[in-house]
Amino acid sequence: MKKVAVIGVGITKFGELWNSSLRSLTIEAGTKALSDAGIPGEEVDALYTGCMTGDMFVKQGHISSLIADYGGLLPVPSTRVESACASGGLALRQGFITILSGVADIVVVGGVEKMTDALGSQTTGYLASAADQEWESFNGATFPSLYALMAKRHMYEYGTTEEQLGLVAVKNHYNGSLNPNAHFPFKISLEKVMGSTLVADPLRLFHCSPVSDGAACVILASEEKAKELRDDPIWIRSSGQASGAIGIYDREDICTIDSTVNAAKSAYKMAGVTHRDIDFAEVHDCFTIAEIINIEDLGFFKKGEGGKAVEDGITSLDGELPINPSGGLKSKGHPVGATGVAQVVEVVTQLRGKAGKRQVKDAEIGLSQNIGGSGGTAVVHIFSR
Amino acid sequence: MSVPRFWREIPYRYRLIGSYCEKCNETFFPPREICPRCRRSGDIKDIKLEEEGEIFSYTVIRTAPPEFDVQTPYAIALIKLKNGPLIMSQLTDCEMDDVKIGKKVRMVFRKISEDGEAGIINYGYKFVLAE
Ligand SMILES: [Zn+2]
Numbered sequence: 001m002k003k004v005a006v007i008g009v010g011i012t013k014f015g016e017l018w019n020s021s022l023r024s025l026t027i028e029a030g031t032k033a034l035s036d037a038g039i040p041g042e043e044v045d046a047l048y049t050g051c052m053t054g055d056m057f058v059k060q061g062h063i064s065s066l067i068a069d070y071g072g073l074l075p076v077p078s079t080r081v082e083s084a085c086a087s088g089g090l091a092l093r094q095g096f097i098t099i100l101s102g103v104a105d106i107v108v109v110g111g112v113e114k115m116t117d118a119l120g121s122q123t124t125g126y127l128a129s130a131a132d133q134e135w136e137s138f139n140g141a142t143f144p145s146l147y148a149l150m151a152k153r154h155m156y157e158y159g160t161t162e163e164q165l166g167l168v169a170v171k172n173h174y175n176g177s178l179n180p181n182a183h184f185p186f187k188i189s190l191e192k193v194m195g196s197t198l199v200a201d202p203l204r205l206f207h208c209s210p211v212s213d214g215a216a217c218v219i220l221a222s223e224e225k226a227k228e229l230r231d232d233p234i235w236i237r238s239s240g241q242a243s244g245a246i247g248i249y250d251r252e253d254i255c256t257i258d259s260t261v262n263a264a265k266s267a268y269k270m271a272g273v274t275h276r277d278i279d280f281a282e283v284h285d286c287f288t289i290a291e292i293i294n295i296e297d298l299g300f301f302k303k304g305e306g307g308k309a310v311e312d313g314i315t316s317l318d319g320e321l322p323i324n325p326s327g328g329l330k331s332k333g334h335p336v337g338a339t340g341v342a343q344v345v346e347v348v349t350q351l352r353g354k355a356g357k358r359q360v361k362d363a364e365i366g367l368s369q370n371i372g373g374s375g376g377t378a379v380v381h382i383f384s385r
Numbered sequence: 386m387s388v389p390r391f392w393r394e395i396p397y398r399y400r401l402i403g404s405y406c407e408k409c410n411e412t413f414f415p416p417r418e419i420c421p422r423c424r425r426s427g428d429i430k431d432i433k434l435e436e437e438g439e440i441f442s443y444t445v446i447r448t449a450p451p452e453f454d455v456q457t458p459y460a461i462a463l464i465k466l467k468n469g470p471l472i473m474s475q476l477t478d479c480e481m482d483d484v485k486i487g488k489k490v491r492m493v494f495r496k497i498s499e500d501g502e503a504g505i506i507n508y509g510y511k512f513v514l515a516e
Pocket of ligand 1: 406407408409410420421422423424427428
């Protein structure tokens with residue numbers, strides 16, 4: 001089978017970036033990635049951009065053309081990919097498939113979200129559009145409340161504690177404090193998490209990822225091109241994607257995100273590895289409970305034992321299986337469409353051994369997992385040196 | 386939003402009408418045209434669901450979108466209907482401290498939200514504690 005490599009990565013600072021627009025963020029990340037790959041724009045065959053809510057947050061549709069145009073890449077074919085918070089991960093998968101298909105040798109995959117141009121009161125509603133509008137949002141369900149429903153049930157069935165949820169935030173903030181691009185690059189204490197304002201019980205403000213601006217970009221290449229351009233390409237060993245019910249009321253089990261289980265199954269099979277071969281992972285911790293559910297669904301821990309694993313330090317930076325060395329969505333920030341691509345930027349940086357103070361020891365195989373909505377979409381990628 | 390967007394769902398939201406697949410002997414809510422179990426081959430019919438159930442999971446929302454601002458804080462729950470599916474609903478007329486997983490609830494008809502001062506008023510089901 002053909003192989004696809006990541007030959008360049010670029011990311012902006014994440015945060016409230018008042019001076020940056022949707023287009024300027026994307027172009028900053030793209031320019032960094034192209035220069036990391038050491039190629040000029042002329043070599044690019046296709047462009048994919050993950051963006052969830054440009055239409056709402058900045059009222060900009062037709063993002064495909066905008067990015068190709070202002071990125072100086074005309075007339076390269078450009079496609080915008082939307083699948084809520086999984087937009088970035090799906091954009092990556094489209095790039096991967098495009099190279100496997102043989103129609104392109106070099107593909108630029110970007111992800112962006114400009115969220116702070118909207119008013120805070122509008123933001124909750126815009127994000128709720130990833131849920132079932134008619135049968136969840138209509139009844140007043142917000143995004144945090146959907147994950148709160150999962151958390152309450154997880155606590156009820158498995159004895160997961162508020163402390164364990166809090167420790168996910170503490171761990172990810174510690175990792176994020178070592179990441180200069182993080183939105184909140186500082187440590188927080190468990191007391192601070194547990195004393196923060198309730199958003200939707202049991203989830204508090206510090207259990208939630210922030211509303212951030214930011215962009216990320218990766219350059220993909222065919223095997224031949226990758227070997228010609230770099231002596232340290234990072235290989236995309238596999239890509240798995242699956243759909244699940246859009247509403248949590250229709251899930252087989254609200255403590256399991258079956259789209260993740262299915263996407264992971266495909267990804268492990270295609271890469272010819274098992275969860276035991278994974279050295280570290282970037283997972284979709286939009287809320288602390290999500291990280292606990294994700295590390296169970298990916299097969300790393302038995303259902304119900306994710307919280308304990310966090311408490312035991314297994315998922316810490318110096319633990320057996322570091323989870324979210326970048327700081328995760330929680331501390332690094334969650335510019336929705338950028339997230340899935342930013343995860344890949346981190347995995348590649350770790351596999352290159354260039355992650356500085358947050359470097360995972362002996363990182364050879366890494367995994368990224370990106371979720372849309374409350375689990376309606378999941379995408380898993382596996383990478384190796 | 387236009388008015389038809391809301392009146393087309395009225396039977397389901399006012400009277401708790403779901404779908405029933407004769408082949409799979411399973412009920413669904415909200416209604417579906419295709420059975421998610423047997424895909425296309427089922428024979429889907431409307432069915433009136435029971436108006437009683439129990440709390441499967443719940444949360445109290447303290448930060449809400451503008452349409453729900455006046456009701457904040459409010460509880461939403463996943464409710465396992467008697468002989469039926471899980472449905473999402475608000476809980477109303479209850480002390481938040483009394484809400485627990487496993488408690489019995491029953492349906493009531495209430496105002497759900499208001500689209501500003503002159504906009505559409507949406508009605509539908511909510512649930513109250515039955516014990
Ligand atoms: Zn059926």
